[in-house]
Amino acid sequence: MTPPERPRLAVVGAGPAGLAAALAAADRHVDVTLIDSAPQAGGQFYRQPADEFGARRPGALHHQWRTWERLRDGLARHTVTGHIRHLTDHHVWFVERESAASYVVHALLGPEQERPATVRAAGVLIATGGYEQVLPFPGWTLPGVVTAGGAQAMLKGGLVLPGRTAVVAGTGPLLMPVAVGLAAAGAKVAALVESADPHAFARRAPALAVHPGKLAEGARYAAELLRHRVPVTVRHAVVAAEGDGRLEAVVVAALDGDGRVRPGTERRIPCDTLAVGHGMLPHTDLAEALGCRIDGPAVYADDEQRTDVPGVWAAGETTGIGGAALSLAEGRIAGLSAAARLNGRTPDTRSWAAAARTRAGLRRFFATVEAPYTPPAHWAEQLADDTVVCRCEEVPAGAVREAVDHLGAGDVRTVKLLTRAGMGWCQGRMCGPAVAALAGCEPCPARRPFARPVPLGVLARAGEDAGADS
Ligand SMILES: Cc1cc2nc3c(=O)[nH]c(=O)nc-3n(C[C@H](O)[C@H](O)[C@H](O)COP(=O)(O)OP(=O)(O)OC[C@H]3O[C@@H](n4cnc5c(N)ncnc54)[C@H](O)[C@@H]3O)c2cc1C
Structure with missing residues (x-):
């Protein structure tokens, strides 16, 4: 007897969430098409340099490299069996519901993004991650001013430093890894300027203490900043970027308890790079166009990571910002749910019990740290x-x-x-x-x-x- 045909799932986004989802579904009788605009799998957290750069120690720029190796090897294994088809350089611009059990994913191919391509599947899983928010200030359009994540992307993906002397500024947990990454790669990080008030974290200490793993991660970054002699300034913000045609210095100033600049505290820091970010926002466009419910800034997903549109799942930072580990947990749950549902079964929630515990814990953690990390x-x-x-x-x-x-x-x-x-x-x-x-x-x-x-x-x-x- 021939085995039943495997249902098809299109996963948009090959970051931690999309990869975890694709592997979980492909392991359980689903044929997955994994679609991403990037030339390599990995998303933002595991962004990889192009093969032609011949990086000898690509792991040196990353944290949690073992997890990446597991994802990478799983993808390679399923690609060989044909149960995952990985489409790189595919920029998805629209997902269309053709019928109750068929979706069409529309993409544009290649760097010029002019060649159209379509993928048909019985279900769609959106794992498109998030993007950085940058608030304006005088001089923010000068060459030399980049987003914090952009600086990180240049380093991880292009193996280049954005400049020799950098200031990393804004607010959010991304600033620490970016400052550490730039310093470890040889840049002089003249300052890490964080607008959040450390007292706000101290007040949340009991809630944070139940996540020792995350606290240890923060402590590791703090130790690295110390080791690289990166001066850290809190309750300060960049009020201007200055330069004649290109960045030459930033002006930072202290903030009062209400988040207003305290006059007379301005200080000029010479630098050729400002890596700035004020937190992240979820990518919601594809889900919005499909008519999915949006809660606040993020795509709504239920306990199985299903959106309110039948046949559409969402996982990772598209459903709320919370870091790579949360994306992995959500991706696994979404992939397991999709595999069961597309094969006509009710999912056994015990199969994702561990991932659900991780998800609940990390969501609580990020809800706690979110408030202090808001822009002034x-x-x-x-x-x-x-x-x-x-x-x-x-x-x-x-x-x-x-x-x-x-x-x-x-x-x-x-x-x-x-x-x-x-x-x-x-x-x-x-x-x-x-x-x-x-x-x-x-x-x-x-x-x-x-x-x-x-x-x-x-x-x-x-x-x-x-x-x-x-
Ligand atoms: C620029 C940037 C840099 C970051 N650097 C760090 C860091 O150094 N350390 C850290 O702890 N966290 C970092 N983060 C946060 C971290 O990346 C996330 O927590 C984690 O990667 C989220 O995983 P994800 O799978 O949800 O999304 P992502 O990793 O963002 O993956 C989403 C994937 O979807 C693809 N995609 C998006 N839209 C489309 C589309 N329309 N068509 C096709 N493909 C699409 C993207 O190319 C990407 O590969 C960064 C975030 C950003 C935005």
């Missing part, structure tokens, strides 16, 4: 009118304020129509939170129809191409 409360009030907020359309803060104060805009969409803020290439991904804060509005889901810019020719041929699977 009054940053928007202190932004000068001539500071560019939307860098794609070059819209200054003053134009946003004018739209609200004099032209009657009461929401982000009207601000966009009146000022063009958020209408450019990034479609508000970069400036959305800043524009919302300046306008005094709650950030809301953008409801962008497509997750990526799509050439008109591809859209025009979408009907014909939908038949041809990649």
Whole structure:
């Protein structure tokens, strides 16, 4: 008797969540197509250098390398058996529900992103991770100012340093690994400038103490910062980046208890790189376009990591920011659930009991550390009118304020129509939170129809191409 055909699952995103999901599903009678825009699997946390760089010790830039080896080897094993097909350089711009049991994933191929490709599957698992939030300040558009994660990506993926002397600034748990990574690779890290108040963590000590593993991780980074002699300044923020055509220095200042800059505390730090980030936000575009429920900034998922759209799962930072270990746990649960459901079975929740415990613990941990790591409360009030907020359309803060104060805009969409803020290439991904804060509005889901810019020719041929699977 021939075995029953394996159902097909499309997993979008080959980071920790997508890889864990793909392996769990492929182990349990599912054929997985793993689709990612990057040339290598690994996502942000396990970002790999291109083979042609011939990195002799790629593990040196990473933490938890054993976990990566397990994921990498599992992917290789399933690729050989044909139960996972890994499509690299595929930028997914839309996922379409064709029928109750069929989805079409639309992607653009290659660096030019002009060749269309489609993947059909009975279920879709969205594991597209998150992206960094950067709030504007005078000079933030100067060459030499990069996002904290961008600096890390240059190091891990390109094996290059963004500069010789760096300041790492903003807020969030990502700043420490970035500062340590840059220092270990040979950059002089002139300062790590964190706006959070350490007392806020001390007040949460009892809740944090139940996660000794995470505290030990933090202590390891602190010891590394000490070893590399990186000066750490807390309750401070970068108030300006200065330079003639390129970054030459940053100005940092102390914050008071309300998060306002304390006048007279400004200090200039010479540097050629500023790696700055103010936390992360989940990628929700593909889920939004599918009509999935969005809770706050993240995609809703139930205990099985199912969204509220039948046949669509979501795992990892697309469902909320919480680090690579949480993404792994959620990915495993999502993959096990998808495998059972697509094979017509009710999942046995005991199969993911350990992952569920990890998930619950890490979600509690991140809920505890989230509040102290929010950007300074009054940053928007202190932004000068001539500071560019939307860098794609070059819209200054003053134009946003004018739209609200004099032209009657009461929401982000009207601000966009009146000022063009958020209408450019990034479609508000970069400036959305800043524009919302300046306008005094709650950030809301953008409801962008497509997750990526799509050439008109591809859209025009979408009907014909939908038949041809990649
Ligand atoms: C730039 C950056 C750098 C980071 N560096 C660190 C670090 O050094 N240390 C640390 O502890 N944490 C770091 N983090 C956080 C950490 O990466 C995450 O906690 C973890 O990787 C999340 O795993 P994930 O699988 O949910 O998502 P990710 O690892 O982000 O994986 C998502 C994958 O989806 C792919 N993708 C997204 N959208 C699409 C699309 N439309 N089409 C096709 N593919 C798509 C991406 O290419 C990516 O490979 C970083 C995050 C970012 C954004």
